[in-house]
Amino acid sequence: MATAIEVNKQSVKQLLETGKEHKFVIPEYQRPYAWTDEQIQTLFDDLVEYTGNNNESTYFLGTIVSYENENREQEIIDGQQRLTSLFLLLRAIYTKLDSMTETKEVRNFKRQIESALWQQDELTAEVDFDKTLIESRVMRDKGNITFSNILKQGTYEIGAKDNYSLNYKLFQELIEKFATNEPELFFWFTRNLLNKAILLPITADSQDTALTIFSTLNDRGLALSDADIFKAKIYNRLDLMEKADFIEQWQQLDEDAQDANESIQKLFYYYMFYLRALENDRNTTTPGVRKYYSRNNFEQLYKDDVIKNLTSILNLWIVINNNVEIEEDWSKNVKVKQILDSLTSYPNEFWKYPVVIYYLKHKESQKFDEMFLQFLKKLLATLAARYVVTPTINAVKRGILNLNAEVVNSPTPKFDFPNVDEKEFKDKVKVAHRNTVRMLLKVLAYEKQQELLPDRWEIEHILPQKWQSSYFPSSSEEEVKKIVEHIGNKIPFEKKLNIVASNGYFKKKQESYKKSKVIALLNLSNQHSDWGLDEIRERDIRISDELLIIFNEWGLNQLQFSIQDDSKPMPTAEDLKKIDELRSKGFI
Structure with a gap:
């Protein structure tokens, strides 16, 4: 059966508006949002420099890899860190616009951002601020609610230390300073972000295809590890009740591994040598972890004792390291x-x-x-x-x-x-x-x-x-x-x-x-x-x-x-x- 891949260059506004038909979802197996203030500053400075140069060419922001899941949502495999940051940036701009005297420019860009962030009535274009076009479902991440509240309300809790709040606060500070010092360029900056900044969405026909595409790309943000991909593979084969148990087990394993100065990625690596020994594999060339586990349609990942054995391996390292x-x-x-x-x-x-x-x-x-x-x-x-x-x-x-x-x-x-x-x-x-x-x-x-x-x-x-x-x-x-x-x-x-x-x-x-x-x-x-x-x-x-x-x-x-x-x-x-x-x- 042929693999279907759709690639269409789109502006930020064009891509985000597709969330009205197919909501953007950051799935359970993804990593929490982790962009640093340095990455936020770099994104903002790049867009300011692009605007200041009065450049009419487009500005490339990177790729977004996704597939349409069974609920007809756009499940993000790669690019979630960048996409999340763009939502936060646009929300910060909207908050600034909302505080300004209403002019033709203010009205124009508020309408454009509303169309990119929230659901709207098809006849009246009235905005439903409670229905955002993106949702983070990263397992056991309290930041999911924080992200949602920032997009809905445009505010954050004073003293909050999560990355969503810190980065939104930084965006607000950068925008306030820029709009004050360069009031006219501020509108051109907003126009460029919405309509001149380009993303390359790659939409696959399945999760497997999306993961394969991801593995060949160099993500500018925080790339998924092999373990994250294995998590997606295992998770996708479970029923609803099994998924809930698996999420708990995986999260606990991840936390315990970090406490022991190890990682799930390393546990899979150690486990690979055990599986190779069972196969009497004495080859001195060590295969890549993803290449090894992908053999025979990832059959080793789907065995019932995988998490149990990874936990046992971790127990050994807890004793050794701690x-x-x-x-x-x-x-x-x-x-x-x-x-x-x-x-x-x-x-x-x-x-x-x-x-x-x-x-x-x-x-x-x-x-x-x-x-x-x-x-x-x-x-x-x-x-x-x-x-x-x-x-x-x-x-x-x-x-x-x-x-x-x-x-x-x-x-x-x-x-x-x-x-x-x-x-x-x-x-x-x-x-x-x-x-x-x-x-x-x-x-x-x-x-x-x-x-x-x-x-x-x-x-x-x-x-x-x-x-x-x-x-x-x-x-x-x-x-x-x-x-x-x-x-x-x-x-x-x-x-x-x-x-x-x-x-x-x-x-x-x-x-x-x-x-x-x-x-x-x-x-x-x-x-x-x-x-x-x-x-x-x-x-x-x-x-x-x-x-x-x-x-x-x-x-x-x-x-x-x-x-x-x-x-x-x-x-x-x-x-x-x-x-x-x-x-x-x-x-x-």
Whole structure:
């Protein structure tokens, strides 16, 4: 069946008048009105400049994409922000005209604006100010009523902070100033806005067609995200009662996602990796979110468990990002949260996909928190060690896609990553890439820490980055500069305390160190009376040994792992010897 699209260039007045036959509707799934004062100012200034240049050519305002819904309304898919602003601007002009002495010009432009904003009697042209030609139905948006009242009454509540009121107030102020300073140009400005400013309405035969058109256009305002389009798709397939429930669920999901510093868009992205894993898709090329979900006529969107699974994924991120507990035992396991916190400092997002998949697939299993902890440890050991040796995305990309597919088949999946050479790892740890240092310091700190690290901490250079050259007479400036940046000279330290400690030497900073809640820093402060290049070199060695012991305990270079009752497997005799040595030096 052929797709029908109607495109007709129209002036603002011509387009808005079509609302008399087919009312403009901003549907439930659209975003709330969000134009800023800067965008309002830009629109107004552009029209003023166009008028001042006495230009008889037309002024293009952009496109409006819509389709005629089952109620014969013009449902706006794209351009709602611009269209709403034009209604507010014309209402502000009308309010100004209504306050002026009635002249031929005033009467003329009042009649023209009346025809563009409100329904009129077909015989008498009498205006019904209670029947506007546009209605916002954005779900759970109190601004819908505000917008309607502004158009009906031409006033706003004093002190109101919503965008409709603020932008209408700004339009009124701009118009008042312009009409006072340029009274004659004010009428030409109104004439140009109504009859010379051009919109390009694109009317589609269905919502699907309209969404397809939208996806190819660059909206000057706030574009719909893929998630907004998915919302429209799902919403359009539901019956009346289901729509009401869906709106509530979606709004709650959106609010909770924002509170967790996530978005529904990201949730769909994470969920895509889970669905790809179920399909055994190990392709390293990641498809676009909209392209992926549009396959087979959006069949994945229409499954009953979509919102449930998105909510579950969000619960995971609520725990990770907000450091709170939910009604699931694993979220109360400090060790689990410590490993997750360490993973958040991994240099890219590849760690997130197998974590989401593991959680979504196995969270209902018995002893899930034990399983999850073992999995997370092995994942962190593998990814951290690989990145230390090869600090690039491609070092783990294929392994992650393979792991994703393995996770859905087993709680003890295969880790098909290239082995890490232990000597190379130990050599490179001391000069670890800056992207990995924070993660490695967390791993070390959590071996001693019984809770999460303080919320705001910085990487402390124990020997300051700025030093007096006389302090190390036998070492060159270049040598000291390099050693100061070794991992052996770095440790977590609360930002507030770090500011107080400033760039002093070790003895001067010890008083600040003693106030820290970072156990590793307290231990170091108590066990050293001074700190110089030799201490850094020694700690470099100890850190590389300790990290390798930890990562080996967690399953580094092992293809698979088994679920242990004890969260740590028994160390070997060689490990015990190294642990005793580390303990004697104050590192454990």
